Amino acid sequence: MSTPAPAVDMSVDIGGVRLPSPMMTASGCAANGREIHRFIDITALGAFVTKSVKLDPVSGRGTPRMAETPSGMLNSIGLQGPGVRAFVEKDLAWLHSIGARVIVSIAGNTASEFARVARTIVRSRYASAVAALEVNISCPNVANRGLVFACDPAGAHKVLTLVREEVPRGLPMVAKLSPDVTDIVEIADVVLRAGAHGLTMINTTLGVAIDTDRLRPHLVAATGGLSGPAIRPTAVRAIWQVAGAMREGRIRAAPIVGVGGVRHGTDALELVAAGATAIQVGTAAFNDPSAPHRVGVELEQLVADRGFERLADVVGIAHERFTA
Amino acid sequence: MTRTIAAREGAGVVQLEAEVIGNVAAGSYRHLTLVTPGLAELARPGQFVALSVGDGTSSMLLRRSFSIHKVSPAGTYGGTTEIVVAAHGAGTRLLTALEPGESVGVIGPLGRGFPLPAQPVPCVLVGGGYGSAPLFWLAEQLRERGCAVEMVLGAASADRLFGVVEARRVGDGVTVTTDDGSVGVRGWVSDVVPDLIESTGAAVVYGCGPMGMLRSLSAIADEHGIVAQVAVEEAMACGIGVCMTCVMPVRDESGTTSMVRSCLDGPVFRGDRVRWEAFEDGYCRVPEDAVGAPTVVR
Numbered sequence: 150m151s152t153p154a155p156a157v158d159m160s161v162d163i164g165g166v167r168l169p170s171p172m173m174t175a176s177g178c179a180a181n182g183r184e185i186h187r188f189i190d191i192t193a194l195g196a197f198v199t200k201s202v203k204l205d206p207v208s209g210r211g212t213p214r215m216a217e218t219p220s221g222m223l224n225s226i227g228l229q230g231p232g233v234r235a236f237v238e239k240d241l242a243w244l245h246s247i248g249a250r251v252i253v254s255i256a257g258n259t260a261s262e263f264a265r266v267a268r269t270i271v272r273s274r275y276a277s278a279v280a281a282l283e284v285n286i287s288c289p290n291v292a293n294r295g296l297v298f299a300c301d302p303a304g305a306h307k308v309l310t311l312v313r314e315e316v317p318r319g320l321p322m323v324a325k326l327s328p329d330v331t332d333i334v335e336i337a338d339v340v341l342r343a344g345a346h347g348l349t350m351i352n353t354t355l356g357v358a359i360d361t362d363r364l365r366p367h368l369v370a371a372t373g374g375l376s377g378p379a380i381r382p383t384a385v386r387a388i389w390q391v392a393g394a395m396r397e398g399r400i401r402a403a404p405i406v407g408v409g410g411v412r413h414g415t416d417a418l419e420l421v422a423a424g425a426t427a428i429q430v431g432t433a434a435f436n437d438p439s440a441p442h443r444v445g446v447e448l449e450q451l452v453a454d455r456g457f458e459r460l461a462d463v464v465g466i467a468h469e470r471f472t473a
Numbered sequence: 474m475t476r477t478i479a480a481r482e483g484a485g486v487v488q489l490e491a492e493v494i495g496n497v498a499a500g501s502y503r504h505l506t507l508v509t510p511g512l513a514e515l516a517r518p519g520q521f522v523a524l525s526v527g528d529g530t531s532s533m534l535l536r537r538s539f540s541i542h543k544v545s546p547a548g549t550y551g552g553t554t555e556i557v558v559a560a561h562g563a564g565t566r567l568l569t570a571l572e573p574g575e576s577v578g579v580i581g582p583l584g585r586g587f588p589l590p591a592q593p594v595p596c597v598l599v600g601g602g603y604g605s606a607p608l609f610w611l612a613e614q615l616r617e618r619g620c621a622v623e624m625v626l627g628a629a630s631a632d633r634l635f636g637v638v639e640a641r642r643v644g645d646g647v648t649v650t651t652d653d654g655s656v657g658v659r660g661w662v663s664d665v666v667p668d669l670i671e672s673t674g675a676a677v678v679y680g681c682g683p684m685g686m687l688r689s690l691s692a693i694a695d696e697h698g699i700v701a702q703v704a705v706e707e708a709m710a711c712g713i714g715v716c717m718t719c720v721m722p723v724r725d726e727s728g729t730t731s732m733v734r735s736c737l738d739g740p741v742f743r744g745d746r747v748r749w750e751a752f753e754d755g756y757c758r759v760p761e762d763a764v765g766a767p768t769v770v771r
Contacts, residue, residue, distance in 0.1 A: 177717075178715060178716070179715050180714060180717070184713055184714035184715050184737070185713070185715055186481075187481055187484035187485070187486050188481065188484070188486075188488055188713075189479060189481075190481070200717075205765065206764050206765035207765040208731070208732045208759045208763045208764060208765035208766045208767070209717065209720065209732055209759070209765075210759065211751070211756055211757050211758040211759050212707065212708070212720060212721070212756070212757040213708055213718075213755075213756070214717075214718055214720070215535075215708060215710050215716070215718035217533065217534065217535045217564075217710075219532050220532040220534065221534065222534060222535060222710060224710075224716070224718065226716075226717045226718065229717050229720070229732060230765075232765070360755075363755060369756045369757075369758070377534050378532075378534070412529065413529065432534060433534070434711070434715060435534065435535060435536070435710045435711035435715065435716050436525055436534045436535065436536060436578075436711075437478075437488075437525070437578070438479065438488065438580070438711070438713055438715070439478055439479045439488060
């Protein structure tokens with residue numbers, strides 16, 4: 150049985166950078182490429198999104214740093230990584246060598262540390278592989294809870310402002326937002342005003358699991374970030390709210406990269422219809438390493454089945470068809 | 474029913490929907506045989522497979538990892554892989570209930586297996602519970618290299634032992650221990666291993682089982698000035714090196730401690746490289762001298 154290839158234009162524009170596919174890995178869910186490249190060709194993705202890189206090496210937290218939850222998981226990895234210099238020489242060099250389009254996720258303890266990480270990336274000899282920077286102002290697993298910049302408009306603004314000074318013209322800067330805020334539209338507005346060219350929504354949402362044998366928190370850090378299909382409605386809600394604000398002209402329009410609980414093509418289509426231009430696959434890759442590729446194939450078929458010739462024509466369509 | 478999902482050339486790993494062709498009781502455990510073309514040819518003793526629980530709609534997202542008991546590259550069904558599963562929680566209960574004809578998502582072979590000695594030296598192989606699963610295949614390979622193989626199987630009780638009959642086939646000597654004395658020597662494997670090392674002049678101890686057992690095997694090996702090669706158990710979400718959940722503090726050759734992924738750098742480690750003192754009461758803390766460890770504020 151052969152299915153005719155759907156003729157859908159799946160290309161997307163992220164802040165002026167054209168990607169042939171909307172599909173991306175999600176930061177922290179595909180390491181820095183080598184491991185998942187054993188299962189899928191990551192150069193065929195729209196972009197490969199790296200694990201967040203900080204200035205210095207980070208050991209991450211002790212274990213247990215993971216707990217399975219209904220249709221999801223909690224993690225408190227703590228941004229383990231080799232530091233930006235080792236990242237550039239080893240990981241970015243490799244991604245460059247295979248021809249991947251890379252979105253480098255950057256993080257820092259201070260706004261100026263974000264900027265130093267960005268500077269090291271964009272000035273590196275492998276910068277031509279970098280399609281965009283994703284500014285992770287929303288990781289809940291840093292040592293100091295007060296460092297979740299995405300929950301603090303002033304902090305978020307400062308990070309984006311300082312990173313922007315390091316980013317050359319033509320290199321988009323995408324801010325990754327947390328759903329754990331009172332009004333995500335306000336944070337979206339702040340980072341867009343600070344110069345972000347796009348938004349990634351959403352990061353994990355904070356949770357706790359209790360070990361019912363030991364009657365204590367399961368994670369050594371107590372709290373962790375919840376991910377997986379369990380958070381998909383939260384992601385769709387965040388995208389819906391922010392895309393809605395953009396459509397109404399309340400905040401500046403910018404591409405939204407949707408992430409949160411995408412496991413199948415229909416999940417991706419939900420996020421697209423709510424307003425996402427591109428799609429990241431995160432926790433689902435732990436179950437199925439081929440998911441970042443597979444979901445794209447499924448999404449293309451679903452878009453074709455619904456009579457569209459361009460994915461872009463489906464972006465945010467649920468707002469047009471909502472008649473309450 | 475078996476279907477290959479991903480098998481990139483030279484990747485050394487395959488992703489399959491594998492047909493189950495056998496599921497038989499083995500004491501308290503289930504012994505599963507899976508049709509896994511392409512996997513058996515790549516696998517080495519000590520490596521593992523990661524199984525998905527249910528289909529693409531399952532609420533249990535994380536794979537469960539099991540050491541490979543044995544592989545058969547060319548049987549009636551093509552390549553097969555055998556594993557031993559204990560029903561601990563909801564996920565493993567579903568896996569132990571798989572019936573022949575059903576399929577299960579399999580990725581493997583994963584991790585680094587047991588290093589084999591270059592010389593034909595005596596070896597002691599120690600398995601705790603169903604942790605013994607990969608040792609029989611290892612024993613065969615060691616004996617093919619001329620190594621004398623002494624096997625020790627330990628468990629809480631007789632029904633929690635795995636492979637006693639098979640051990641008698643592949644080992645030069647077999648010692649069984651149970652905590653309750655229901656069979657063999659009453660006590661722990663660590664009670665009998667020192668004497669076996671001395672009587673056989675063993676140069677290597679291989680271990681697979683609970684972390685506490687591996688820790689004591691590593692200490693015993695140190696006391697005897699020999700090497701322990703232990704296959705560790707850490708909670709893994711993916712098994713393939715992308716999630717960073719299964720890390721442990723391990724020293725490298727130069728003595729530098731890093732939080733390394735047990736799925737990629739292990740599951741087999743030299744016992745003297747593992748920072749066992751970091752493990753306590755179900756937690757593993759990051760040693761203060763580990764690379765990138767949090768700065769301690771005093």
